[in-house]
Amino acid sequence: MVTIVCFLASNFGYSQDRVSTDNIQQWVQKYKADIRGPYKDIRWFCTDGSIRQPKDPCPDNIGPGVQHARYKDEVVSLGETNHIYLGQILAYTDIDELWDAGHNHSRLKQYQLDKYLRLVDNGWINQKGQFYRGSV
Secondary structure, three states, rough: OHHHHHHHHHHHHOOOOOOOOHHHHHHHHHHHHHHOEEEEEEEEEEEOEEOOOOOOOHHHHHHHHHEEEOOOOOOHHHHHHHHOOOOOOOOHHHHHHHHHHHHHOHHHHHHHHHHHHHHOOHHHHHOOOOOOOOOO
């Protein structure tokens, strides 16, 4: 039993393969044409940790909430496997995660690059989604 647990634990880091650059390019093109871009949907994120539907805001007894988009599953996976963060939402991003000192501030640089590309490339990955309800 201990051998199996050790084997699974040692291979956990390798269970997610890096996404190829060809796949990333295809995803970016897909997001440019998608009305929601790299986002799945919009939800309320309440201070107690609950997530609610867009038309069901956080009640007063659990505190205020923030309404923003959720990433598509493949966008989350891309961040985990390749350390590439598309369409970052800072509303709930921890400052240390954004600062990303362990990766030479890569995530902060990606955020700045994303903002630049949105200006010069008609919304970049949000070409269709930049006018979607709730977009900034």
